[in-house]
Amino acid sequence: MALFLSTYANKIDRKGRVSVPASFRVALSDQAFQGIVLFRSHSHMCLEGFGQASMEELSNRLDHFDLFSAEQDDMATAIFGEAVALPFDGDGRIILPADLIDFAKLDEQAAFVGLGKKFQIWSPSEFGARRNEARKNVKDKGLTLPKEVAA
Amino acid sequence: MALFLSTYANKIDRKGRVSVPASFRVALSDQAFQGIVLFRSHSHMCLEGFGQASMEELSNRLDHFDLFSAEQDDMATAIFGEAVALPFDGDGRIILPADLIDFAKLDEQAAFVGLGKKFQIWSPSEFGARRNEARKNVKDKGLTLPKEVAA
DNA sequence: TAATTATCCATGATATACCATAGATATCCA
DNA sequence: TGGATATCTATGGTATATCATGGATAATTA
Numbered sequence: 001m002a003l004f005l006s007t008y009a010n011k012i013d014r015k016g017r018v019s020v021p022a023s024f025r026v027a028l029s030d031q032a033f034q035g036i037v038l039f040r041s042h043s044h045m046c047l048e049g050f051g052q053a054s055m056e057e058l059s060n061r062l063d064h065f066d067l068f069s070a071e072q073d074d075m076a077t078a079i080f081g082e083a084v085a086l087p088f089d090g091d092g093r094i095i096l097p098a099d100l101i102d103f104a105k106l107d108e109q110a111a112f113v114g115l116g117k118k119f120q121i122w123s124p125s126e127f128g129a130r131r132n133e134a135r136k137n138v139k140d141k142g143l144t145l146p147k148e149v150a151a
Numbered sequence: 152m153a154l155f156l157s158t159y160a161n162k163i164d165r166k167g168r169v170s171v172p173a174s175f176r177v178a179l180s181d182q183a184f185q186g187i188v189l190f191r192s193h194s195h196m197c198l199e200g201f202g203q204a205s206m207e208e209l210s211n212r213l214d215h216f217d218l219f220s221a222e223q224d225d226m227a228t229a230i231f232g233e234a235v236a237l238p239f240d241g242d243g244r245i246i247l248p249a250d251l252i253d254f255a256k257l258d259e260q261a262a263f264v265g266l267g268k269k270f271q272i273w274s275p276s277e278f279g280a281r282r283n284e285a286r287k288n289v290k291d292k293g294l295t296l297p298k299e300v301a302a
Numbered sequence: 303t304a305a306t307t308a309t310c311c312a313t314g315a316t317a318t319a320c321c322a323t324a325g326a327t328a329t330c331c332a
Numbered sequence: 333t334g335g336a337t338a339t340c341t342a343t344g345g346t347a348t349a350t351c352a353t354g355g356a357t358a359a360t361t362a
Contacts, residue, residue: 003210005188005234011353015307019352023236042219061218090309091352114234115227116210134228139193143226145212162343166317170342241319242342308359318349329338 002027004114007131009124011109016101017093018110024119025092027051035087036094038121039079040103044130046113047104047121054117055083153178155200155265160275162260167247168240169261175270176243178202186238187245189272190230191254195281197264198255198272205268206234 008021020036028036033052041048050058058079065072086094096110104110104123111122122130137143159172171187179187184203192199201209209230216223237245247261255261255274262273273281288294 003206003231005206005231005236007232013354017353022351043221043224058218093352095307113228113232115224116213116231131228131232134225134232135193137221137225138229141222141225143222145209145226146215164344166344168343173341238318241321244342246317304362306359306361308357310355310357312355313353314351315353316349316351318347320347321345323342323344325340325342327338327340329336331336332334 002030003116004119005116007111007113007127009109009111012096012101012106016096016098017089018096019091019093020088021112022092024112024114025088033085033087035085037083037085038096038100039083040100041120042078044120045103045105045123045126046130047100049112049119049121050117052085057117153181154267155263155270156267158262158264158278160260160262163247163252163257167249167252168244169247170242170244171239172263173243175263175265176239184236184238186236188234188236189247189251190234191251192271193229195271196254196256196274196277197281198251200263200270200272203236 004024004027006021006023008024010019010021012018024036028034028051031052037050037052037055038047062072062075062079065075084097084100086096088094096106104121105126106121106123109124111124111127113120113122113127155175155178157172157174159175161170161172163169175187179185179202182203186203188201188203188206189198213223213227216226235248235251237247239245247257255272256277257272257274260275262275262278264271264273264278
């Protein structure tokens, strides 16, 4: 399955190492770059995670803005300028940079939250509230998935 | 026929293993990922079950929202963040995670309820009431099926 | 050479794969 | 049509492999 699913809380050791969930790694196993790409979320105190292929799709979406436009420039700077590529070590772990650990308020554990084509990394305690909020929003606002339009 | 039909009550052993009804497995036999995907229902005390293909369609529907938008984020968190992919063992069984067993109030048995392209897993006792409610609603409100929409 | 980073190895817990059995259903042949 | 046989399904138990994690050693780099 090439989607990121479920939520896994893994431990951050004292060197900043964390195991990327095995199922996430298989979802990325066909990619040239064996690792993940991380950058700060713009809406939450968490990190956004992508595979290499998804970063290219992100880039394509950016093309909907005019090149040299303020929006394009801002988005590109905020995403690509900040993004870090973190390769897996031999055991499927990455090393989280200290500034990203600080930003997401991570301490003992890192919660990998699968969101389909991307994922997020949260402090487990913070994510509890976020998950409840998301559930509530889906229920209250009656959010449903639009029928797929013909491609 | 690639539809989930009928209701089957199978036993949950002490390790949380349950046989997925054979007819459900046949409906999924053409998929690359041999297993099912489960997540909490947003409206009932039951689990929603899908095959891999349906999950990918869900993911594609999500793409109609802007990436990083609040709606996209909420739905992805509430669906993919909670979903678990459960592969069949050699005998067509899955292992139900403890938190999902709790959520659906399952004890001895799990009732697999075929709903066409998806299915649900209920506590057999709870489902009795739910079935009656559904029948009553259809009768009272005179619910009918709309014509098939053009693809 | 000291400090930092990367690679390698060990281990316990957990999940996966494997094997066995019984009951039910379907098939086949007389 | 009836009975025997074979097949498939559900279920239980056991052995094996994988994963997450910690530490140690080797390789870089300042």
